[in-house]
Amino acid sequence: MTTTGFEPARFKATQRANWNAMSGGWLSWQDKFERGATPVSEHLIALAGLRPGHRVLDVGTGVGEPALTAARVVGPTGHVTAIDLAEDMVAIATERAARLDDTAAPVDVRQGDVETLDLPAGSYDAVLSRWGLMFAVDHIAAFRAVAAVLRPGGTLAASVWGEPAEAPMVSRGFRVLAQRLDLPKPPPGEPNPYSMADREQTELELRAAGFTDVEVTDFTAPFWLADADEYVEFYRKCSPPALLGMIEQRYGSADDPGTWTAIAESVADLRATDGTIRLPSRTRVIRARR
Template structure:
């Protein structure tokens, strides 16, 4: 878990600033990201057994997935709620949901949900849980808002980062170029839930049962190395852009982004695309009945 010195308030504030700042860029690359994201969403809906009439909560919905996909399954008799820490992400999701009557989006923190007990039949999350400060408490909160026997189905990045190049390659290059220190042990972050045994134990401690953790390879494909560079530029946190400017004079430092392009060289396909299959863990757990 996290160390005693970890400042959870500052961390959440920084997360909100980061996700707000990159919301437009994230949406601009949605088609690229969904080459790997859509198959993960489909598998989560299957694992959760989402069906017409279900009440679904999507945690860390970002620009609206898997909430919008779930809305297409639950139909007019069901309802989907998507929450995210970043208001600008929620604004993007609301724009995408225009005309969809059975889904709503709002700002919310998974560690302090104010929904009544047993509000949902299913909780989904696609790469949104890894940033929780206290994961056991987060899982307890999700168990509380689930109906007895309700299902949690979530995707988290496997660890270490080398097995998920879509999200790790550019950050590894930037870390080397900027000589960044490693993240504090136990701190929340993209790959903080990569140990299946630890995650299983945390779910059990929170009261979940029938837990399954399986591996799934998200088949990300981008049209070219240049497109991966463009994707990386729009999703890196603003703090890293500031560091690039301070050290190299520009956030678009040519040597840095050339190094990112070189990093994807092993992933080139014969057709000139970049294939970045990235390992993710799929969690399925059932809320206590009594």
């Protein structure tokens, strides 16, 4: 059987379509996801040293974080630009930004690709990204684009996932789907949630892009769910439609009980004494200066 190689343009088109399709699910799940994600946003903002008046860029903002949190920190004298590849994510983030009060900075949300940022050079004090940069096709190109829009001395503060075993929030359910659907391994070079998990490689790529004072450390996102059913809900609402279609094709229905029971059981060992499911997930945290 001939194995096709990685096609960057097709990958980006698929990513864009998937995130558009998942945007509503992510919005409906936002409050539950932020239980573990908000501490990551706060940590990135602290690492970036944000203060009133700063200009900030958020890359891969999704439905609006950490852009909206940053807007409250830099205040009305600051400014936040947020980009995302998916137009439907942009629409949701724009609507949410419009509801900020006048104590927050204005937030300009736009569709964009981190590797080809169409923004003025040297115009931002900080660039933030929460679980977005690892999907860049060309890591060094993405880091160079980020460096170009930072002012001299400006800071990149970003989170990317660690190894799958370290991040049960995202990995446990996918492992079940991969097994039940016999998913093939992605072609070499294709980005994935863990493509920046290697600290040394990521540091080398940052330095190759012109960053200095590079630090790649760990931070634990304290995700928790009320019960295993919430984990099933997460995968049902926030998975690409193609995966749900594959469940239907393989098992006759996207509601296949065997699949969803297996996903619930995949986190059973993480149940705490109070009945909640604790999913502390290690994330790599990047801090680097232009």
